[in-house]
Amino acid sequence: MSEDWTEVYRPRDLSEVVGNPKAVEQLKAWADAWEGGRPARKAAVLIGTPGTGKTSAALALAAEYKWDVVEMNASDQRNADAIRGIALRGALGQTFSSTGEFLSTKEGKLKLIILDEADNISGQEDRGGVPAMAELIRSTKQPVILIVNDWYSLSRKSSALKTETEQIKFATIRSVTVRGVLRKIARDRGVRISDRALELLAEKSKGDLRSAIRDLQAVATGVEEVNESSVMAVDSRDVEKNMNSALDDVLKHRDPAQARRSLGLVDETPDTKLLWIEENLPLVYRDRLDLYHGMDRAARASSFLGRVYRRQYFGFWSYASDLMSYGVCAAKQREYHGFMRYSFPQYLMRMSRSKSNRTLQTNIALKLGAETHLSAHQVRQDVLPYFRAIYQNDKDFRLRMTIDLQLEEDEVSYLMGDKVDSAVVKLVMNEVKKALEPKEAPKQGTAKAERSPEQKAAKPQPAPSQRTLF
Structure with missing residues (x-):
């Protein structure tokens, strides 16, 4: 099986990252701050469309500074437990040996923790991922890089992601820069390619260098010369009209x-x-x-x-x-x-931005439906709006429902109408934690309180046959 040229020609250090010199300088300044002690912002967010060099820049940074890497991408499960178990464990004052064992900071070097496609943390399999990510950013003692395509959709879920990170924007790569990289790769592979073919490949990529390199590999594999007709054939087969x-x-x-x-x-x-x-x-x-x-x-x-x-x-x-x-x-x-x-x-934009909220609505509706013997659809229509209003205004009801329904932080955030790492949501989760803590047993030798005649006469009432939320 042929090797992937995007991996073969991935930058080995920051000087080889092309198309975004300003972003590279900003990333290097952030890394220098880590090398010199404790930076003002412990995490950096690389923002840009696919193929602009975000992941390559992060890996090149680690190679240049000789940092080890822990990487979590979209193929991994990135729920709260996974992030706390892998990324957060490695971020709290520890690093890793080459065999994967944890070492103290004195024994090892800095460890770069990379969360690729961090804006795609959603769904049941990634539940609690955003709060865990915010916790990672606040408490880390190792450099953290988040790589995102849609920064708006992620930053609106957590204030910590916006205020406590260094945001570095990667622009789409200019066509002339893409042509230069493709020409260099073709020369290294011993493939002759016409200027017009290079121009067509660069134009078709729309600033996505990764797709341009893969297109070049597709037309250059097994041949010694690539011309305009070869590129046009690939264009009609693989690339749809804009x-x-x-x-x-x-x-x-x-x-x-x-x-x-x-x-x-x-x-x-x-x-x-x-x-x-x-x-x-x-x-x-x-x-x-x-x-x-x-x-x-x-x-x-x-x-x-x-x-x-x-x-x-x-x-x-x-x-x-x-x-x-x-x-x-x-x-x-x-x-x-x-x-x-x-x-x-606008319809697609609204649906995209409300995707996470709709997922949370479904999760809460399923839990409420199990308690009230209603379908999730009926709960969303008839129960959830009133439940949410009572939940926000009645403290005792909020505490009891959070415990009984086993609500997660993101679900409490939705019901309270606040961000997942806000003080209100933290207060609710702390109250739940206190309520669930086992109470201390009475000391030995302590006399039991005498029951009143009314208490002795009172008989326990049978539990109702049907549970109710209210």
């Missing part, structure tokens, strides 16, 4: 057949394509009659998509695709010119 250029063909130009071809090459479902068109059609069609006819075609496409799911007949996708491409393009009376910055569909 949504922005497809929207130009649909909304700006007046060639319906080309609009249909362009939209068909975009690797998205018809539902997502329609959301893009509905979001941006009013921005482009400035003529009211064009806007009316365009939205009418989009509405008809939406009705066919509805029939797909009601009847489970996916042949209707072709009708919807023709209406949203050919139909919307043919609906306008003139072409529209000028640069247009297309908007990402």
Whole structure:
């Protein structure tokens, strides 16, 4: 099996990291602070789109400073126990030997702890990961690097991630820089490649150096020369048309057949394509009659998509695709010119940002449903809003429900409407911890308190047959 060129040509030190000199300097200054003692911020967050060199920069940093590495990525389970057991254990004043044994700081060197794709910590398998990550950042005695693509979605879950970390942004790599790296790799591999082929590979990568190197490997393996036709063949096979250029063909130009071809090459479902068109059609069609006819075609496409799911007949996708491409393009009376910055569909953005909240709602609804003998759907609709209001305003009820339902920190955070590492959530969890602590047994020789006649006469009442939350 052939070797992966992205690993073979991964930077060995920070001087080989290309495209983001400012980010590299900031990362190096943070590492120097660790080498000199205790830095102002003990964790760094590398922010940027895929393929901009974030992971390579972190590994190159460790190699340059001769730090050992503990890495957790998206393929690992990253719940509270895993982070505390692996990352946090190694961060609290200890490091590791080459055989994986823990050593004291005096015996070993600094250990760089890397949490790759930290913004993808979600779902049942990663429960409690964000609070554990915040605890790691606060208490670590070893350098920590978080690597994220969507910094906003992660930072809004915890104030510690925003205020107690060094944030370093990696920009998309310029096309001329990508061409230089590809030319160097081709020369090292003994492959002749034309300037036009390099240009096409760099343009197609959209600033993603990793994908550009993999595309070069795909066209250069087993050959001595790569030309424009070789790159075009890969392009038509592996790379789909960009949504922005497809929207130009649909909304700006007046060639319906080309609009249909362009939209068909975009690797998205018809539902997502329609959301893009509905979001941006009013921005482009400035003529009211064009806007009316365009939205009418989009509405008809939406009705066919509805029939797909009601009847489970996916042949209707072709009708919807023709209406949203050919139909919307043919609906306008003139072409529209000028640069247009297309908007990402607000619906998809809201759904993405609310994904973690919806997961928490489901978890809480399942626990409440087990206690009230209701379905999770009915709990979300009829019980959860009132339960949440009582939970926020009644301290005794909050304590009892947290214990009975065995609520986790992130679930308490959702019910309280506050961040997972806020003082309010910590107070609730501390109260639960105190309530569950075993009480001290009475000292030997202490006389039992005399019971009153009323207490002696009172008989224990039978427990109700049905448990109730209230």
